[in-house]
Amino acid sequence: MGRVGAVAVIGSGIAGIQSALDLADGGFRVYLIDSKTTIGGRMAQLDKTFPTLDCAMCIVSPKLVEASRHPNIDLLLYSQVTSVSGTEGNFKLKLLKKARYVEEDKCTGCGLCVEKCPSKVADEYNAGLSMRKAIYLAFPQAVPRVMTIDAERCLFLTKGKCGVCKKVCTAGAVNYEQKDREIELDVGSIILATGFTPFDPLLLKQYRPTHPDVITSMQFERILSASGPTQGHVLRPSDGRAPKYVGFIQCIGSRNPHIGRSRCSSVCCMQATKEAIIAKEHDPNLDITIFNIDIRAFGKGFEEFYMRAQKEYGIRFISSRPPEVQMDSSGKIFVRYEDMKEGRIKNMPLDLVVLSVGLDPSPETKKLAQMLGLDLDEFGNVASLIDHPLETSAPGIHACGVVQGPKDIPDTVAQGSGAAAKASALLATERGTLVKEKIFPPERAVPEMPRIGVMVCHCGINIGSIVNVPSVIEYAKTLPNVVHAEEAIYACSRDNQEKIKILIQEKNLNRFIVASCTPRTHEQLFQNTLKEAALNPFLFEFANIREHCSWVHMNEKEKATVKAKDIVRMAAAKSSLLAPLTTSRVSVTQKALVIGGGIAGMTCALDIANNGFPVYLIEKEDMLGGLLRHVTGLEDGRKSSDIIAPLIRGVMSHPRIQVFTGTLLADLKGYVGNFEGILDTRGTKHEIKFGAAVIATGAKELVPSGYYNYGSKNIITQLQLENSLENGFEKVPGNVVMIQCAGARIPERPYCSRTCCVEAVKNAIRVKKQTKSSVYVLYRDMRTYGVWEKLYREASGLGVVFLRYSEENPPIVKDNIVTVHDLLIGDDIEIEADSIVLSCPMVAPESNAEMAKLFKIPLDRNGFFLEAHAKLRPVEFATSGVLLCGTAQAPKLIDEGIAQASGAAAKVCVLLSKEEMETDAMIAAVDEKLCIGCGTCIKICPFNAPQLIDVEVKAEEMVYLAKKSRINPAMCKGCGSCAASCPVGAISPRGFTSNQIKAVINAFGSIPVVRS
Amino acid sequence: MSAETAAKVNGWEPKIVAFCCNWCSYGGADSAGMGRFQQPPTARIIRVMCSGRIDPLHVFNAFLEGADAVLVTGCHIGDCHYVNGNDKTKIKYKFLESVVRELGIEKERLQLNWISASEGEKFANFIRDVTEQIKKLGPSPLKPEGVA
């Protein structure tokens, strides 16, 4: 039996959504299944995301809309998988879709029923802090926007009384007779993305979880949210008053073997830091303390974020975790903790306690794992191997996101893409067999007379609390050609896309402006909405009144409102002159280039090749394997050669992979879909063509010259230790001293290198097991995050001594004596060391700068490559066709690099899956009547897009040949440099024509006369 | 009203046009927002895809529409999303500077700055600095009659 070109994705959080989108874009049918009534998962519940403080709803909302609109994605919500049969390539799933008692195709989501419903129940979305009705929408931006009746709470369904929702529903959508439904699906592969459930603190009674002012971090997240129970005001639940003293207690339900939760949850330290910062932004008078064991700020930009929290926001971090929350005789809550500086126990009274709850595997995971025959690890995560992080124990079934182990959003997104690459590789032969083309209605012809609609967004309170939105709307109505203006709480929400379409219809609009956030993230969403409304997408215009206005003028509400009006006026001036733009199609070279033959590059090349596309894999060294060649042991006790060797074999023997070692990319031309590169293999040049490129150039270990006497005898780095552990380390027993953060987390290199703590404990265990040595690890924060907390525990069990030092008081190495001021004891300790091992950070190779120039891609301030978006686009660049994975992006562990590599492969496969792609619409156009054929544009253009051709010109009585410029649409990138240089103004880039820019400038100056 | 008297009027604030390229400086302005880097509400951003798109004519138009200062911004040299658009900007800017000199306008009223998409704080500081400088100078002599 043939394979089925469809995939079931179980779980519709950000991991599942990402998998679904990449598969659907790559030509597969996707069933996105969730037991909830909406997609979006936990991320939709967050207020903001660390470390960039992006508004979570703002960045996830476009994804929700995209997933729900994708022609290749079927949403199967409120549905549970009841049975699975079949094998890899051919699974049969049975689902039970619960009755919503509301017809999905009839409900408009107007919410009248919700208003009238008399039955109330605790609201899960607000973590129980508010009430919702028995008929409800999970949250305001929920997708799909369809109501659900909670059958257990509905008076009609339980007692046969009421029935008011049916009476008020004008759409006739309420149907009490609706029955649960069985659905059968045939799919080729299954992706499990069932995420987590926050730890239930009722298991830890000593923290008084039932006290109203002891809340979880998830509840605090909702309190901080503009759409939460207190509209974003920090108020304590007991009396609704503003608290003064707030304390976070970390590791509630993490790093605690007594309750069967010994792993670290990876995200809570940064979540608490983030929540503390946002709370301080809301109310600068708050006094906030975060009680912790260690602060695990290990990801990209996290350490810097943690520093900012202390320095800029004055948030206090105390390395002592109170064992309980106590109450004094007057009923006030307080905690007891150890003041390390003074070496004594203290009390701290608190108005609000936030328990930073860990991530428990969701209850569904266990059931599904049983049904699917998957192994779970000791922590209840879907079991996987370091070298196969996305594969489960059952062939054809993949896992991604927190179900595979605790992780943050970018790692989750990378895994989501990665799982898609694995599933599509399995079904590569069936690509495109079950897809539907998205058909947009034919575009309406646009009459000369502009009719502009304006929607001004409150963005929760992000805009509305600063800018006076109603007055901006009134103002917009007075602008020339504006025929309608109205407000929205979230313009980007699904219901507002519908609203825009209706407005365009009803008011006969032919231009639309949204005044909200930045076009850099949201333009496409609204452009698609216009397409669905039969309007050309380029008739849309953005007015950025959030990033450029409300967020930067928070203390000048009136002036911000004036500015917002100006911004809208300027947008309207441009909008009036917008014209429909069209695209053309160019062919795609369906081959990829992967740069870097380390573990990430090889994995990525294999995944792309397994998806059916040829790959050039280049490596500058003479051997494949990268940094991992210098590592000898893995965290799980295997040798690293156990995973490199098979990978090298796989790459070398793959019929679709061409490996070039000792090779550099010497030159690059072209653009997404049509790159041309010159490879330089030890002087021999070789020309290649490819459609997409992956940067997997890795990182290297810092040479710690200048730190801790490096260079003297017996002072080595962790990588050198790796080598000697494989080559007779046992001959030198004695005292081994490891110094963490050697050259990291200091002003000249502020970042945390993420992997060194895990590396150190791993090697400490190896030393202990091989020798009789004593091992000391001198650390600042022990960042053995996620499941690797078990190594820390094991090392302690084996007698490794951990001594904590502070940034101000680093250890001193003199000859073979290491002196460290231990924070716990509060005293100096001298250790006679036989071997000193420095745990140094990974650093970016200098060659990154050249690569960045070649591809026009940015580097971050530490020299690593800067991805397109810290949260949701971890493997992409703003430049399309160029992807990123592995330690080239930031230091990371092997399994993380591998998952990212698969993620980058998924993006490449999406691009290469089509023989043709659309060109940009916003390209330059020549007015031949004006062109004098001077050729300036040809000299200016870096892409060789213009060409001079002979054109027959007919003047009154003459016909003659003249040189005229013409633009190749596939090569033009629309920068507009030619237009700014054309001496006669004959060239104008579409979307930024001279007239349009001039109109915007005029609108800047002239305040139009108000129509009465 | 002469420039000096106007500047003395309490609370006068300049109006500034900032041309930003989509990939870097506009992103920098976005990052300023995301980082909540506060700045005076004096600037109005005009987005173009690349600083290379900024025509000297645009700059003069802005002055004629009453801008007290015009900012030309783009990616750092070498970072232009379109290879070298900002190199061309530099050349055009030289020309602009010379014209501004000829016209006798204070040089602070025309400024060039390279700001990357991650430099939110730099963007905010730039707007603050220019605002302060122009406040001292008062309204632009090119400002048309009757424009505040």
Ligand code: FES
């Ligand atoms: S794209 Fe920013 S200067 Fe060219």
